[in-house]
Amino acid sequence: MIGKASHSGTISRRGFLWSSGAALTALGIAPQCVAVGAGPLGQAIGSQVWPMRSLLKDFPAFAKNIAGIGVRELELCSPLGYGEEFSSLTNGKEVKKILNDHGLGCQSSHFTMDELRKTPGKSLEWAHAVGVKQIITASLGDGNGGNHPSLEQVKKAAAEYNEIAAVSAKAGLQQGLHNEGFEMSIVEGKRTYDLLLDLLDPVLVKFQFQMSTITAGFVAADYFHKYPGRFFSMHLQDIDLNIPAGAGDEERPQVALGKGSIDWVKTFGAAKEGGVKNYFVEQSWALTQQSVAYLQTLNA
Numbered sequence: 001m002i003g004k005a006s007h008s009g010t011i012s013r014r015g016f017l018w019s020s021g022a023a024l025t026a027l028g029i030a031p032q033c034v035a036v037g038a039g040p041l042g043q044a045i046g047s048q049v050w051p052m053r054s055l056l057k058d059f060p061a062f063a064k065n066i067a068g069i070g071v072r073e074l075e076l077c078s079p080l081g082y083g084e085e086f087s088s089l090t091n092g093k094e095v096k097k098i099l100n101d102h103g104l105g106c107q108s109s110h111f112t113m114d115e116l117r118k119t120p121g122k123s124l125e126w127a128h129a130v131g132v133k134q135i136i137t138a139s140l141g142d143g144n145g146g147n148h149p150s151l152e153q154v155k156k157a158a159a160e161y162n163e164i165a166a167v168s169a170k171a172g173l174q175q176g177l178h179n180e181g182f183e184m185s186i187v188e189g190k191r192t193y194d195l196l197l198d199l200l201d202p203v204l205v206k207f208q209f210q211m212s213t214i215t216a217g218f219v220a221a222d223y224f225h226k227y228p229g230r231f232f233s234m235h236l237q238d239i240d241l242n243i244p245a246g247a248g249d250e251e252r253p254q255v256a257l258g259k260g261s262i263d264w265v266k267t268f269g270a271a272k273e274g275g276v277k278n279y280f281v282e283q284s285w286a287l288t289q290q291s292v293a294y295l296q297t298l299n300a
Contacts, residue, residue, distance in 0.1 A: 039279075039295040039296060039298065040264070040268040040279075040295060040298050040299075040300040041268055041271060041272065041276065041279075041300070043277070043278055043279065044072035044073045044105070044278075045070060045071055045072060045073070045279075045281070045292055045295050045296070046071065046072070046073035046074065046075055046108075046278055046279055046280035046281065047066055047071045047073070047074055047075070047280055047281045047282075047288055047292070048074075048075040048110075048235060048280040048281070048282040049062075049074060049075065049076055049077065050077060050110075050282060051282060051283055051284050051285075051288075052284065052285050052288070053077070053085045053086065054085070055285065056085065056086060056088050056089070057088060058088075059088040059089065059095070059098055060098050060101070060102075063098050063099060063101070063102040063104055064102050066104070066288075067102040067103055067104055069288070069289050069292050069293075070292050070293070070296055071104070071281075071288075071292060072103065072104060072105065073104065073105050073106065073107060073108075073278060073280070074099065074104055074105075074106050075106070075107075075108040075109060075110070075136075075280040076089055076095075076106055076108075076109040076110070076130070076132075077089075077109060077110045077111075078109055078110065078111045078112070078115060078123055078126060078127075079126075080111075080115050080119065080122055080123050080126060081110075081111050081112030081114060081115035081116075081123065082110070082112065089130075091129075092125075092126045092127075092128075092129025092130045093129050095129075095130050096129060096130050096131050099130075099131075105131070106130050106131055106132060107131070107132060107133045107134055107278060108132060108133070108134035108136060108176075108233060108278060108280070109127060109130065109132045109134070109135070109136065110136050110137065110138060110178070111123050111127075111135055111136065111137055112137065112138075112142075113137050113139075113140065113142045113143070114142065116135075116137060116164050117160075117164070120164070120167050120168075123135075124167075124168065124171045124173060127173060128171070128173075132173070133173060133174060134173070134174050134176050134206075134232065134233065134278075135168045135173045135174065135175050135176065136175075136176040136177070136178055136208050136233070137161075137175075137176075137177060137178065138178045138180050139177075139178065139179070139180035139181065139182045139183060140157040140158070140160075140161055140177065140182055140183070140196070141157075141180065141181055141182025141183075144156060144157035144160075144182065145157075145182070146181070146182065147181035147182055147184075147185055148185060149182060149185060149187060149192060150187065151187050151188055151195075154187055154192055154195050154196065154199070155199060157182075157196075158195075158196055158199035158200050159199075161175075161177070161200060161205065162200060162201050162204055162205065165200075165201065165204035165205045166201075166204055168204075169203075169204055174206060174232070175204060175205050175206070176205065176206045176207060176208050176232060176233060177196065177200070177205055177206075177207050177208065178207075178208045178210060178235070179193055179207070179208075179209065179210050179213055179218070180210070183196060184213060184216050184218065193218070197227050197230060202229070202230060206230065206231060206232040206233070206275070207227075207230055207231045207232070207233075208231070208232070208233035208234065208235060209223060209224075209231055209233070209234045209235070209274075209276075210235045210237075211234060211235060211236050211237050211238070211262060211267075212235075212237040212239055212254065214239055214241070214261065214262060215239055215241070215245070215252050220234065220262075220267050220270065220271070220274075221263070221266050221267050221269075221270035221271075222270075223274065224267075224270035224271055224273050224274025224275075224276070225270055225273055225274075227274070228273045228274060228275065229273075229274070229275040230274065230275060231271070231274040231275050231276050232275055232276060232277045232278070233276060233277065233278050233279065233280070234267075234271065234276055234278075234279040234280070235279075235280055235282040236257060236279055236280065236281045236282060236283075236291065236295075237254050237257075237281075237282055237283055238254065238255050238256060238257045238258065238259060238260030238261070238262050238291070239252055239253075239254060239255065239260045239261060239262070240252075240253075240255050240259065240260040240261055241260070241261040242261070254283055254284075254287060255287070256283075256287050256290035256291045256294060257281070257290070257291035257294045257295065258291075258294040258298070259290075264298060264300060265298070265299075265300045267300075268298070268300035269300060281295070
């Protein structure tokens with residue numbers, strides 16, 4: 001999940017010393033011993049930086065360490081929209097150089113609706129400098145009824161987003177929508193997410209599936225089969241549905257990929273039909289290590 005207010009991922013607070021480059025050593029992991037190769041679908045394994053944003057202060061060290069565990073693609077968050085925690089990413093050309101220095105690519109980044117409404121030129125300029133091709137926003141709920149929209153608000157949000165996506169397309173960039181609270185709501189007996197799949201232009205807007213929404217009954221494989229070609233990305237988390245939820249389903253703790261309730265072979269098989277081009281582990285540093293190791297062995 002990506003968003004200042006809606007994100008519920010847990011950040012590891014085990015005192016990893018990124019600036020000294022000692023994080024992997026302290027964990028008993030030697031970067032040079034980590035197997036490198038493509039993951040499922042023959043695609044490079046990616047990681048979304050949001051849950052590890054506190055580690056971005058020393059971005060070169062972070063890039064070195066994340067590459068050391070076998071990640072080859074990072075998904076960033078725009079410093080123009082996401083603020084101080086991502087200030088180390090402000091210089092797009094410098095970010096691209098650091099990524100290149102560590103054998104990392106960055107095809108995808110998240111952008112806030114506010115910046116896409118008010119300063120799209122600056123945001124798209126930053127995207128071009130970094131090499132980003134996929135412009136993703138977490139949710140259309142801001143200013144459109146939040147997590148409890150009306151049908152008219154859903155239609156209004158879709159119309160606005162189609163316009164935003166058209167601007168991105170003219171700049172040679174593909175707009176994509178994640179699914180957060182707004183998209184998971186029910187409007188007149190239908191999921192807002194399904195309504196948006198009907199209302200949004202299938203060429204201008206692709207979708208990024210948030211795997212943790214299985215807690216609300218959103219099953220990725222079902223959507224990939226139902227809406228072939230409409231997706232281009234996934235955020236990977238795993239959830240053990242046998243563990244009781246806390247105050248709400250979003251409080252249910254994540255587990256490493258392969259240790260929860262998601263059938264990953266089925267998911268990646270369906271992802272081909274869905275049109276998925278890349279995927280990003282979106283978990284704490286500790287879980288990311290385990291999940292990347294699992295993806296490296298998954299035959300899917």
